[in-house]
Amino acid sequence: MSDVNTQFAQAQDDVQQLPERPGNLTLLRxxxxxxxxxxxxxxxxxxxxxxxxxxxxxxxxxxxxxTAQETAKQQYVELVESLKSGATS
Structure with missing residues (x-):
């Protein structure tokens, strides 16, 4: 399993554990x-x-x-990380 696939799997778990629900536009993204x-x-x-x-x-x-699937995975991981840090809502 590549590094981006591992990060993507972790981000899927992390998004379920966010302290507050993201806004509708972020959810769509x-x-x-x-x-x-x-x-x-x-x-x-x-x-x-x-x-x-x-x-x-x-x-x-x-x-x-x-958009390449690997690129989309990386962008998903980055968005989840920004949500975890509170940078995006």
């Missing part, structure tokens, strides 16, 4: 980075206007199209 890191580019149909949460999640993930 975490979601999109996680999906890009684990599944690659967005796939499937974009949810309709009645599924607002699904639409925002899809759009956040689609914005990362073309």
């Amino acid at each position: 975490l979601y999109a980075l996680f999906k890009q890191a684990t599944e690659g580019d967005v796939h499937g149909d974009k949810p309709g206007f009645t599924d607002i949460v699904g639409k925002y999640k899809y759009e956040a993930w689609a914005a990362l199209q073309g």
